[in-house]
Each structure stands twice: as C-alpha cells, then as structure tokens.
Amino acid sequence: MRPNVVAAAIRAESGGVLGDTEVLNELRVMQTELTGAGILEPLLWADGTTDVLVTAPDAVWVDDGSGLRPSRIRFADEAAVRRLAQRLALAVGRRLDDAQPWVDGQLTGFGTFTVRLHAVLPPIAEAGTCLSLRVLRPASQDLAALVRSGAIAPEAAGLLDEIIATRLAFLVAGGTGAGKTTLLSAALGAVAEDERIVCVEDASELAPRHPHLVKLVARAANVEGIGEVTVRDLVRQALRMRPDRIVVGEVRGAEVVDLLAALNTGHDGGAGTVHANSPAEVPARLEALAAAGGLDRRALHSQLAAAVQVLLHVSRDAGGRRRLAEIAVLVRGSGGEVSTETAWHADRGEGTGMARLRAMLAERGGR
Structure with a gap:
C-alpha cells in the first residue's frame, strides 16, 4: 500500500485532527511494527x-x-x-x-x-x-586474511596448508561463536581448484572462494508439517554427486553416521564442524550424536578412527578475539577408544602429537 494512502487512512481514523508531524510519526511506528525486524x-x-x-x-x-x-x-x-x-x-x-x-x-x-x-x-x-x-553472514575470508588478523598463527597456517593439500580429513571444533564456520570456509578456499567440493548445511553460511563448490541446504517442514529435507538426507545425496570432498557445515545430529561412512568409503579430505568446548570432549560429543543415528559407542569409535585424522579447535582468547587455539590428532587406544593428542597449541607450541601428525603428512606426500 502506498504511503499517501496509509497517511490518508490515519487522518480519517483520527477525524482529521492530526497534523503532518503526527501523521509522519504514526507512519514510522507502523513501519516499525509491520516490516523487517522492527526496532x-x-x-x-x-x-x-x-x-x-x-x-x-x-x-x-x-x-x-x-x-x-x-x-x-x-x-x-x-x-x-x-x-x-x-x-x-x-x-x-x-x-x-x-x-x-x-x-x-x-x-x-x-x-x-x-x-x-x-x-x-x-x-x-x-x-x-x-x-x-x-x-x-557468509564466511568468505581466506587463510591469508585470518593470518593477517591474528586468528591463525603463521606456524599453524603452514600446518593447515599441508593438512589440506594431503587430504587429511578434519573437524573444526569450538564453542558457540568461536569462529568454526569462518575457519572451515577459509580452509575450503585453499583446496585445489580441480577438486569438487559438495557442502551440506543446515543454514547457508559457508562461502569459500573456490571455483567448484556445490551447496546443498536443508529445509524445515512447512506449517502443515511436510516438506522437510534433513542434513542427513542431503549427505546421502552428496555421495551421488561425484564429490572429491564432502563437507558438513555443522555436525549436530544423526548425519554424523552418514558423514563417517562417506569418509570411510574413499572420500578423503572431508570436513565439518562440531560443537565442543575442548578437543578432549569431541569423541564423547560424537558418541552422543551417533547414538541418535543408531550407531553404538564401539562402532562410532571404530568409524571415527578410520575416517578423521585431525581436529582443529577454535576459541576466544582473554581479549575475546577468535583464534585457532589448537591442532590435535585423533588417536585410537588399545581398547579401541579414540582420544585426542595435541600437535600444536597457540600458547604452548608443539605438543606430543606433532610427531604423529608429521608422520601422517609424510605418508601422504607432505613434508
């Protein structure tokens, strides 16, 4: 409806006693009440x-x-x-x-x-x-920009380049608002241009600078309760789209079962994010998500050990700045359970897991 028609209606409703200033104020109030996110x-x-x-x-x-x-x-x-x-x-x-x-x-x-x-x-x-x-907001920064901003230390950037180039599968973990999606998007932008990335998301956030990116976005049911398309549905569809890398924007449910299955059937270099406050919490977090998909604890650890090699943990420092805080490797113990071992830490430098990480990189042709 045109503003002049609305203004005329306001004047008519008031009996013609409102002046131009009052009518403008009423129009602003109506616009605030009826459009966008209001105030x-x-x-x-x-x-x-x-x-x-x-x-x-x-x-x-x-x-x-x-x-x-x-x-x-x-x-x-x-x-x-x-x-x-x-x-x-x-x-x-x-x-x-x-x-x-x-x-x-x-x-x-x-x-x-x-x-x-x-x-x-x-x-x-x-x-x-x-x-x-x-x-x-679309996460479109590249690794170089994150290094310049201080979100990634230069020595960690070198490790990330090797992890991506040698197609090690990785998960980005962190708390709410820690920068998981930003780091994942930047990492995908560093994937070789001749590789096809199929990315599945619950909400469209990833926007890596990559020439061959296919995005699949889940859809909720409508008001009648029909039409839902889940992330798990889309992971299964992604497998049929000739992906070089399968990426799940955020692993938050039973889709972890399909992602791990995909990474265990020849799709190296896959990635995703998962909510966890520390690297040590990731295996337990994935256990809980896999249970919703019918995968028991033992099977989850077996799949995880074979599918994912590296964990990138992001957090906020004391000043509230987001940063890559730790690079860890996933290690399967004698009892079959997967745990994490620090390879590099933003505050402490190299950890005991660095030798294992270097060995994995060398095995795949890295330095």
Missing part, C-alpha cells in the same frame, strides 16, 4: 553483529564479536515483543501461539546475510517472550 533492525544491520537477544521489553542484548552487552533499544511492553516474535514466525512459515509456544526458523530479506530466529512465549518463558536472532 531490532538497526542492530541486525550493524557491522559485526552476531546475535541479538531479547529477554524482556527493557532487556535487549547484542553481541558484536566482543561478547554480549546491553543495548539502548527498548520495547513499549511485553505485548510488543510478542507481536514481533509472532510476525517473524509468520515470515518463516511457522505458527507461534499458546498451542505452539516456540519457533525455530530462518529469516531472509537481509541482503547478503540471513538471520536464524528462535522465540519462546510465556508461560514457557517464565519472564516473558524470549527472542533470539543470530546473524548468519
């Missing part, structure tokens, strides 16, 4: 924003890469937060009401990035409507 829009568009979180009308938090901090944005009341959450739910084809008090989806219309939406209504969210918006 949160400027926060989402700001450079560096990774998360915008609403826990109460007067408690809006933002993370711009340096940790969460309170913003100056305020909602008029709880009803305003609820209205925005419900409107955003409709925008992703979901319902959000007392019968379905939470929603998870992906918002588009933000130019080069998308926004992952999660919202919970009272009384499930006891203090009021809780809204979480994660900004998913």
